[in-house]
Amino acid sequence: MKNMEKFIDKFFGPIALYMNSSPFFRALTDAFMRMTSLTLGASVLMIIGFFPIPAWQNWLVTVGIYEDFVAVQNATINALGLFLAFTFAYSFVKINAPKYNPLVSGLLSLAGFMILIPQKYILYTINGAIEELPSQATIQATKELNAFSTDYIGASGILVAIIIGYLIARIYIYLNKKHFVVKLPESVPTNVAESLSPTFIAGAIMIIVFVIRLVFKYTPFLSNYGNIFAFITGVIQTPLQDIVGSPLSLILILSLANFFWYFGIHPQVVYSVITPIVIANSTANIVAYTSGETVPYLMFAVVGVACGTGFGGQGATLGLVISMMRAKSQRYKEMFKLTAVPSIFNINEPLIFGMPIIMNPIFFIPMAIGPLVMGLSAWGLTSLIDLSNYNPTIAFPWTTPALVTMIFRGGISLFLVGVVCLAISVLIWYPFFKVADQKALADEKKLAEEEKKEKTSSTLVTE
Known part of the structure; x- marks a missing residue:
């Protein structure tokens, strides 16, 4: 373990030091952390609305409030790109050019982000039976709808939000330095002057985004x-x-999804490719099971659960949460309290953005290799046990912990495989977390010593 810590500190320490001193990464980290309260607040309602008990969810649908919980998700987690477009530009200016108004930069970035989103959608009416297409039935455009799709304002738009936020913040600072502002007399009230001063800058930025x-x-x-x-x-x-949809390809795809997510590219970009394969394989499994035949894509289904998002969310971060139980720094002790319950139900945005894990070099390896190690281990273990009673017809919401899914679908033997996977997740995350915890503890001690010195100096001056 000590050798692993030395290796991480030696090879990733300089990268972390560079990122900590980089204007871009400092602002990006700050922007993600500013959204932590939003994701934590939303996770409370999401746990209630998507609690993994089918009877509970059926009741919510019956009384008509299930869609209202979905609305909470759409307005928070599914709008992260929108919020990041503002917070990144705001943080970049606040950290790197504090004498300029960061609020204006954030608002301009938000507007630029939304300008780039498609805003018109056409609704069609099909005349005739679908099976008659294209010979007899016709498709007719009936209505044009103005709307912003959550496909673009959500997490899948994070990379664009980062690009636009950085570009607009840089332009905003540059044009301010060049005094490309409206100069008003000193007699004009401060709030009015601050509002009108960046008018030329706003016009220039809007033109660039429009182009x-x-x-x-x-x-x-x-x-x-x-x-x-x-x-x-x-x-x-x-x-x-x-x-193709083989267990090995699924493991590699999930690993790739984690790799992308580390750099701020939402895993949905990857998942959209394999969704048709997953649906087709799942349907074939159900048909075979209900017909009394052998389940054809058994390993694909089992490995998908074992190395998917059921262990705390994308990146199997439940292992990180369990590792935080041994945290020594106050920062990670508090983070554990805030993220433990949401992580049980596979909601790990507070971890992804709050630690943060995204763009944090210390956590690159566990984020990237988690599904690979867990998936291969599960694949090997499940080939040694009897899964003839595996029931693919049992479906659970995405908030269901993987261990619950495994015991219901495959019994105690598959549950034990899940326990092994969870243990592997902890072993992967723990050494890297320990390095982060030690750094946080050192920073806290340094800060405490500085505060102590300041208090001592103040006392001496007073005397």
Whole structure:
């Protein structure tokens, strides 16, 4: 363990030091942490609304409030890209150019982000039976709808939010330094002057964002995507189109999803590629089981649960939460209190953005290799046990812990496989967390000593 800690400190310490001193990464970390209270607040209602008891969820649907819990998710977790567009530009200016108003930068970034989002959707009416298409039935555009899709304002838009936030914050600082502002007499009230001063800057930034939107609309190659969001999604998805639905490919895909998520690219970009495969395989498993036949994609289904998001969310971060039970720093003791319950139900955005895990070099290895080690281990173990009673028809919400899913679908033997996977998750996360905890503890001691010196100096001056 000590050798592992030395290795991490030697090879990732300099990277962490660089990131901590980098204006970009300091602002990005601050921006993510500013959203922690939002994700924590939403997680309370999400646990209630998506509590993993089918009878409870059926009751919520019956009384008509299930969709209201979905609305909470859409307005918070599914709008993280929107919030990040503001907080990143705000934090960048506040940290790197505090003499300029960071609020204006945040608002301009938010507006720029939304300008780039497609805002028109066409509703169609099908005349005739669907099976008659395209010979007899016709499709007719009946209505044009103005709307912002949560597909773009949500976590899948995080990378665009980072790009736009950084670009606009940089331009905002540059134009302020060049005094590209409206100069008003000193007699003008301060609040009025602060509101009108950046008018020219706002106009310039809006023009730049507008040009970016047109580039993705009319440039021959880029117009195939239609917008910057679809372009990034398409570029990432294309290399993944030929991957088949085997257990090994699933393990690699989930590992790749974790890798992307570490850099702020939402896993949905990867999952969208394999969703048709997962649905087809799951349907085939159910049909075979109900017909009394052998389940054809048994390993695919089992490995998917074993190395998926059921152990605390993306990255199997339940192992990190369990590791925090031994935290020595006050920072991580408090983080454990805040994130333990949401993580049990696979809601780990408070961890992802609050630790933070995203863009944190200390946590790169456990985030990237977790599904790989857990998936291969589960694959090997399940090949040694009897899973003839595996029941693929039992479905649970995504908030259900993997251990619960495993014991209901495969009995005690599969449950034990899940316990082994959880133990592996802890072993993967613990040494890296220990390094982070020691650094946090050292910072806290240093801060305490500085405060003690300040108090001593103040006492001596007073005397």
